[in-house]
Amino acid sequence: MILTVTPNPALDLTWRIDRLVPGATHRADAGAVRAGGKGLNVARVAHAQGASVLAVSTAGGRSGIELAAELATSGVPHRLVEVVGATRQSIALVDESLGDTTIVNERGVNPSDPEWAALLGEVVDALPGAKVLVVSGSLPPGAPQTLLPLLIGTARDAGVPVIVDTSGPAMLQAADAGASVLKPNAAELVEATGIADPIDGARSLIARGAELVLLSLGADGMLAVTGSETLHARLDAPLSGNPTGAGDAGVAACAVLYADGVRDPETLLRRATAWSAAAVLMPLAGEISDDWVALEERLVVAPFPRTVREDPL
């Protein structure tokens, strides 16, 4: 079973409008409401692809009731710790003319220490059945500094490898605490490590203890950085679509293979890149297209930096 933890879940509201004009009033049909947050997106994708998952998170206030109801409808197995603070909301305005999406994310309310303890308790209860733990997304402002090291340490003590997708100082904490895989994008990596070259930044996370850094590059695909090699995977031609949730789909791919005992960086990189690309083809985060198999076949994988110029034919 893949155990996912989402420390800062969100009720995601999505509206489609003709054209977003700042300062103007727009009319829209009823928006879509979804239980969101990166860890829940990872759980959705893995569940839809047939993996056994358990999504652990929190829910509070009326938005939390709505999140719980939507999650129940989704069929993704989950445990939600009831918290006093209202679950944050996130809104996405999809501009149907330009195709781009404007997002506002509330920062979220920090649970109390007993509420965090209850979340840790759910994780401890579930770890005996887990093959991998995924911790994904931001932490609410004011979250205890000890939270991420505690989660990772608890999983490692139980012999369960940990995949972390977060940003800022928490990324360094995760590497120090023994996360096996980290999945930053280039901007997050530069910001967290303070190192201008993302590949050097990824190597610094390996030096801190991570086994593998999956560095997502948007339309340029993904890099796998380990202690001994760096591989680059990208599609043979760019895709257009909605990149929201592409990183979460990559984490889901990595988690599914990890749960099956796969550790080969190239296999992990290929599947993560293919599922990320397949997420771009879907309108909402937390879903991937069935075309992922064909996309994986279209991938070009090579050592990075490429030492031989590619033949343009």
Place this chain on the structure above:
Amino acid sequence: MILTVTPNPALDLTWRIDRLVPGATHRADAGAVRAGGKGLNVARVAHAQGASVLAVSTAGGRSGIELAAELATSGVPHRLVEVVGATRQSIALVDESLGDTTIVNERGVNPSDPEWAALLGEVVDALPGAKVLVVSGSLPPGAPQTLLPLLIGTARDAGVPVIVDTSGPAMLQAADAGASVLKPNAAELVEATGIADPIDGARSLIARGAELVLLSLGADGMLAVTGSETLHARLDAPLSGNPTGAGDAGVAACAVLYADGVRDPETLLRRATAWSAAAVLMPLAGEISDDWVALEERLVVAPFPRTVREDPL
């Protein structure tokens, strides 16, 4: 008692962000959630100014539960007809750099005929205690053509005058059905009547049967058009602030005076203009500043078109 009807209520969500950039991701503190829709804003303002009010509307789905809870907290007396369709949501993004507000309004779900009948039933029950009926805001797409004439006719049969603030064909229907006061803005008036000059448009509503048209002009104040005169009220200097809900505050002023038996157009115009201006000073719709008394004293009121050039000193 002032009886307000809001046929298409909304759960209003307001976020403040540094600067709205289309296509970008923004972080925000928790947004404000309010029971909204023009009629509820009218009831809020009148209630806060000490008037006796009853707000009638609908509520459905989880957003309806949230609307009902917020309305209960507000202390405004109300009756909400439970409907199956979810109450629409409206989002406002306040750009703190530029000071302007970007709004997305869901169109709303049309209640069933029995649900509309229940709304009419609440109005019929409340009319014996009402001094004035206010019908404010849009109708959901597909609402029965007969709804507005029925509401207005029922009130008039009970001897209760009716103030209507709506747009499109419903504005003409309201005038035909015997609404005493209509409060369009210039763009709504031109669109509903098809007459390019707003004052000619207002006169066409008087010809259809209305006693008074309060024509809001934004920063230029307000016009009162009757069968015999046109008066213009405006502040001696412009205000800056949030114009959302300014029209509703003007309707509330008119309703409070109507409930007290006032019919003098100049008195109605002065109070409506002052309360509209006092709403601009407040961050959320449905509130007016206590400075309205001073603002009313600052008003310049004159026949329109002004026949004597104003002395620039």
